[in-house]
Amino acid sequence: MFPRNLTAFRFGAPPRAHVREILEALANYRVREPGPMEFAASGFVSPYGRTDDRLGICHENVLGFVYQVRARDLKASALNEEIAKRVEKIAQDEGRNVGGRERKAIREDVLNELLPRAMVTVSNTTGWIDLDNGWVVVDTRTRRRAEDVLSELRSALGSFPAVRLSPEESPRLLMTHWLNTLELPQGITLGDEAELRDPATAAGALVRVRRQDLDTDEIREHLRCGKQCFAVGLTVDDRMSLVLSEDLSMRSVRATDVVLDQAITEHESVDAEIDSRFALAVLEVRALFDRLSTLFRIPRPEVV
Structure with a gap:
């Protein structure tokens, strides 16, 4: 799990x-x-x-x-194909066009037949x-x-x-700072993936790099031209690697060998193995979130 x-x-x-x-x-x-x-x-x-x-x-x-x-x-394609067949048949048999209201009724009939x-x-x-x-x-x-x-x-x-999550520290600005200066918190290192965008417009310039060294003049030139980091690959405490997005969601999450070695053990049953892996995942992700909460100042809502 x-x-x-x-x-x-x-x-x-x-x-x-x-x-x-x-x-x-x-x-x-x-x-x-x-x-x-x-x-x-x-x-x-x-x-x-x-x-x-x-x-x-x-x-x-x-x-x-x-x-x-x-x-x-x-599939929409199958539904639309059957509707088109019936509309065409009416046009050929009766020599008339099918209006919008009738087409809607035909769609309902086809849906009622195909969906079950x-x-x-x-x-x-x-x-x-x-x-x-x-x-x-x-x-x-x-x-x-x-x-x-x-x-x-x-x-x-x-x-x-x-x-x-409502971080008090902007993830985008902080990740951009990491890429620009290579001044990362202790225990956190850059991976080989990043997404850089021009924040001026929703359809602004976009650069995605994968399997590439991020400590390069090419990356810094993109940042100098105004792009910001919207996602970056990181390794945290040599235990978890991931790609962190500006909304603090994460993809490509992987446990490192340091963690996986702890999971290699024999269990009395399949249930025991599931329990063990779940416990390991909870502990590792909890530690990861503790780090991120400190870095980005993610508050927990007040307990009323």
């Missing part, structure tokens, strides 16, 4: 005092199959496998979960809630999916005042 991507939210007062109370709330939000006329259904499944009833994995006061979306795979027969695809998103430290962590690089997960948690828990 070690994440490949990280999108985080913060909260003050925990939604429940203990993980078992959250598990009880999630029990009413198990995933189900979408109905014949539904495009998708979502909910939670077990981290331990398809046949397991447990909806969470626990380490201390941290609850890991798996959010699942079951969606009918009805469409295959159901499954996608999983893992994450966890750290009750003691006020973090919701979602393994996705897509803000929309992270918000979907948070919305499902809010539905299950009644309310959940988790919010986006």
